[in-house]
Amino acid sequence: MQTTDENPEPAVIGHRGCAAENPENTIGAVEAAAAVAGGVEVDVRRCETGGLVVFHDERLDRLTTEGGRVANTSCDAVVALDVDDSGETVPTLAEVFEAVPADTRLVLDLKEPGLTADVLALSAEHDHELLLSSFLPSVLREVRAVESDVSTAYIVRESAGNRPFRPVVPGLPSWVYLPEDVAELIRATVELGCDAIHPRYELCLQTDLVTRAHAAGLRVEAWTITGRDEFAALRAVGVDAVISDVCTDLHDGQ
Numbered sequence: 001m002q003t004t005d006e007n008p009e010p011a012v013i014g015h016r017g018c019a020a021e022n023p024e025n026t027i028g029a030v031e032a033a034a035a036v037a038g039g040v041e042v043d044v045r046r047c048e049t050g051g052l053v054v055f056h057d058e059r060l061d062r063l064t065t066e067g068g069r070v071a072n073t074s075c076d077a078v079v080a081l082d083v084d085d086s087g088e089t090v091p092t093l094a095e096v097f098e099a100v101p102a103d104t105r106l107v108l109d110l111k112e113p114g115l116t117a118d119v120l121a122l123s124a125e126h127d128h129e130l131l132l133s134s135f136l137p138s139v140l141r142e143v144r145a146v147e148s149d150v151s152t153a154y155i156v157r158e159s160a161g162n163r164p165f166r167p168v169v170p171g172l173p174s175w176v177y178l179p180e181d182v183a184e185l186i187r188a189t190v191e192l193g194c195d196a197i198h199p200r201y202e203l204c205l206q207t208d209l210v211t212r213a214h215a216a217g218l219r220v221e222a223w224t225i226t227g228r229d230e231f232a233a234l235r236a237v238g239v240d241a242v243i244s245d246v247c248t249d250l251h252d253g254q
Contacts, residue, residue: 010234011241012250013039013107015224016056020245023086024063025054027099037247039105041133044093044115051075052093052118058111064090071112094122102127107243109155110134116146123150133198140192153196153221154189156180156203182209186216196221198243201234210237225250 014037017029025042033040043056047070060066060073064081079090091099093108100106106128108119113136123130132143133153143152180203189197196219203209204222213220222234223243231250234242244250 007235007238010231010239011039011105011221012037012247013041013105013221013241013243014247015041015243015245017042018245018247020226021248023083023088025056025091026083026086026088027091027095028086028088030096030100033247034100034104037104037244039107039241040100041107041109041243042093042096043109043111044119045070045111046115047075047078048072049074049076051079052115052122053078054091054093054096056109056111093119097122097126097128100128105129105131107131107133107153110136110139110143112136113139113142115139116143120147120150131196133196137188137192140194144193151195152193153198153219154185154192154194155198155223156185156200180207182207182212185209186212186218189213189218190216195219196240198223201225201230201242204237204239205233210239214238 014033016024017026017033017040022029022032030040030042042054044052045055047053053070053075055070059069060081063084066081070078079092081090083090110132119132131151131153133155134140135155135157140152140154143150185197197213198221199209201222204220210220219240221241221243222239225231225234225242225244226246228250231242
C-alpha cells in the first residue's frame with residue numbers, strides 16, 4: 001500500500017452540492033460546491049410530464065411537504081417545492097447546467113432508465129467535463145448504447161448486510177462493514193465499459209479495491225465522506241477522488 005506522501009491529492013466532488021453544508025441538490029448548493037470543489041455531483045429523475053429534475057429520492061416526502069413519487073408529479077409542481085424549508089426549490093437539470101461553471105466537473109447520478117438521450121442533449125449545449133454514473137447496470141448499458149465516448153461510473157450499491165449500520169452509529173469504523181466481493185465488483189465495472197468505480201469509502205479502506213481497480217484501468221472515486229480523517233485515509237490508499245458531503249474544510253491539518 002502506498003503512503004500518503006506518495007499519493008496525489010484526491011479531487012473533491014461535492015455530493016449533492018455538499019449536502020452537509022447546503023440544501024441538497026439545489027441551485028444554491030451546486031453554486032456553493034463549485035466555488036470550493038473541483039466537481040459537483042447531483043441526482044437526476046424524470047417528472048410525470050417529461051422534464052428532468054435534480055432530486056435524489058424516488059418520493060418527495062423526505063425533503064418537501066408533499067407526498068407521492070417524482071415520476072407521478074408534474075414538472076411544474078416539483079420545481080415549485082421548497083427543499084427542506086430552505087427557501088431553495090427543486091431545480092431542473094437545465095438550471096443546474098447553467099449554474100455550474102463550465103470548468104467544474106459535473107457528475108450526474110442517473111436514478112432511472114430512459115434519461116440518457118435528454119441528458120446528453122443538454123450536455124451538448126454546455127462545455128462541462130461530464131461523468132454519468134448509476135447504481136443500475138441497465139442505465140450504464142443504455143448510456144454506452146447511446147454514446148460510446150461519454151465517461152461513466154458504476155456506483156457500488158451498499159450491501160443489505162451493511163446498510164443498516166450506517167445511519168445508526170455516526171462515524172462507524174470501516175472494520176465493522178462486511179466485506180464485498182471486490183474482484184466481482186471490478187469485473188462488473190469493466191464489463192459495463194465504465195471509466196470509474198464509485199465504491200462506498202469503507203471498501204477502499206478495508207480491501208484491495210483501489211489496487212485492483214487501478215490495475216484494471218479504472219479511476220476510484222469514493223463516497224460519501226464527511227470529514228478530514230476520511231479524506232486523509234482515502235488519500236493514503238490512493239483514491240482518485242472523494243465524493244463528499246463537506247467541501248470547505250477537508251484539507252486543514254493534512
